[in-house]
Amino acid sequence: MILVTGGAGFIGSNFILDWLAASNEPVVNLDKLTYAGNLENLSSLENDPRHLFVRGDVRDSALVAALLRQHRPRAILHFAAESHVDRSIHAPGDFVQTNVQGTYALLEAARAYVAELNESERAAFRFLHVSTDEVFGTLAPHDPPFSETTPYAPNSPYAASKAASDHLVRAWHHTYGLATLTTNCSNNYGPFQFPEKLIPLMIANALAGKPLPVYGDGRQVRDWLYVGDHCAAIRRVLEDGRPGQMYNIGGSNEMTNLNVVHALCDILDRLVPAERSRRGQIAFVADRPGHDRRYAIDAGKIRRELGWQPAHDVTSGLEHTVRWYLARQDWVARIQSGAYQEWVERNYGTRGQA
Ligand code: NAD
Ligand code: DAU
Numbered sequence: 001m002i003l004v005t006g007g008a009g010f011i012g013s014n015f016i017l018d019w020l021a022a023s024n025e026p027v028v029n030l031d032k033l034t035y036a037g038n039l040e041n042l043s044s045l046e047n048d049p050r051h052l053f054v055r056g057d058v059r060d061s062a063l064v065a066a067l068l069r070q071h072r073p074r075a076i077l078h079f080a081a082e083s084h085v086d087r088s089i090h091a092p093g094d095f096v097q098t099n100v101q102g103t104y105a106l107l108e109a110a111r112a113y114v115a116e117l118n119e120s121e122r123a124a125f126r127f128l129h130v131s132t133d134e135v136f137g138t139l140a141p142h143d144p145p146f147s148e149t150t151p152y153a154p155n156s157p158y159a160a161s162k163a164a165s166d167h168l169v170r171a172w173h174h175t176y177g178l179a180t181l182t183t184n185c186s187n188n189y190g191p192f193q194f195p196e197k198l199i200p201l202m203i204a205n206a207l208a209g210k211p212l213p214v215y216g217d218g219r220q221v222r223d224w225l226y227v228g229d230h231c232a233a234i235r236r237v238l239e240d241g242r243p244g245q246m247y248n249i250g251g252s253n254e255m256t257n258l259n260v261v262h263a264l265c266d267i268l269d270r271l272v273p274a275e276r277s278r279r280g281q282i283a284f285v286a287d288r289p290g291h292d293r294r295y296a297i298d299a300g301k302i303r304r305e306l307g308w309q310p311a312h313d314v315t316s317g318l319e320h321t322v323r324w325y326l327a328r329q330d331w332v333a334r335i336q337s338g339a340y341q342e343w344v345e346r347n348y349g350t351r352g353q354a
Contacts, residue, residue: 004028008029078128080102082098107178131166132185133250134295135159146248147248186295191321191324200325214282214284216286221293223254225250225251236306255314264318
């Protein structure tokens with residue numbers, strides 16, 4: 001079995017759903033259920049014995065050690081993080097706690113666990129750390145994309161905390177021989193993305209007739225990847241990645257934010273015609289402090305070494321995503337009303353930990 005952290009979040013829940021659709025290997029899912037964790041994403045796995053959910057913090061060393069001892073996973077896939085750049089600007093402390101301290105605690109728990117495995121179990125064990133392209137900083141318009149050898153230059157508190165965690169992972173491999181793998185991925189989009197991130201926020205606001213808040217001039221560039229393609233890349237890295245290595249993951253789909261918002265408006269106008277184009281709802285607002293201008297990923301290494309390539313281009317991926325949000329407006333509404341958390345409190349608030 002595998003231990004996934006942060007499996008109730010956007011990418012983690014997509015990963016677990018894809019994993020259990022493709023294999024019967026069970027998953028223990030350790031998630032604190034912060035505002036970003038939503039068990040409703042995994043409601044299709046209710047009563048599925050292959051998915052064991054445990055509410056807890058990755059910093060809780062005793063809990064993690066107990067889970068490792070009890071379930072003896074062959075791998076830890078570490079998705080759990082505070083992930084929203086804007087929140088990191090307002091309240092960086094949680095990012096240091098979860099992304100840095102949490103990764104440290106998990107590495108130490110993994111190191112102790114591996115020391116007690118037999119030789120073949122130890123040889124098979126992997127610690128896969130899910131990271132981001134934001135650790136590399138920002139690119140000028142004609143710079144080559146980020147590769148695995150691009151120097152780290154994180155600019156936001158979020159990026160700095162992820163960079164710190166990547167360095168810890170690197171050191172635990174180099175110093176202690178822990179079989180780590182690090183993936184650095186570009187912007188994801190797709191089902192179950194929390195509606196504070198650009199794409200789901202714009203879809204929700206467009207449908208509600210609200211302004212579409214574009215930061216600054218909207219000409220910042222991101223390299224968009226459909227979440228299912230990210231999950232497939234992680235599976236490939238887990239199976240055949242070389243311990244100690246980093247793998248950049250991206251879709252080579254560079255778009256300005258304004259073009260993304262235009263594309264979403266056009267899809268919505270086609271699927272749900274309105275009197276006026278949703279483009280008219282675009283409102284330019286004050287820029288994000290320290291806003292990185294451009295991200296782009298060179299995914300040549302994972303293509304060459306592991307044969308991964310994305311299955312979705314951005315046109316089909318965005319259309320699929322808009323259709324998903326149209327069909328699941330109830331999911332967005334329960335997040336906006338806070339109802340998804342009320343359920344969590346009712347169900348888990350008084351239970352304590354496993
Ligand atoms: P998310 O914010 O949607 O989900 C994070 C999950 O982690 C939530 O379920 C939350 O409850 C859980 N969590 C937070 N703190 C925790 C703690 N202390 N202990 C246990 N669980 C905790 O994030 P996401 O977008 O799914 O990102 C997942 C990972 O992928 C992160 O490490 C992020 O840095 C990385 N990443 C994200 C993107 C992207 O575009 N979203 C791109 C590249 C890399
Ligand atoms: O690059 C990978 C990163 O992508 C991940 O590591 C992060 O976890 C993930 O949140 C994402 O970070 P971004 O800051 O790029 O994503 P976000 O959706 O917040 O913003 C995308 C772009 O859109 C960014 O340039 C800021 C802009 N934006 C965002 C919001 C929420 C707006 O213009 N208006 C908005 O309201």
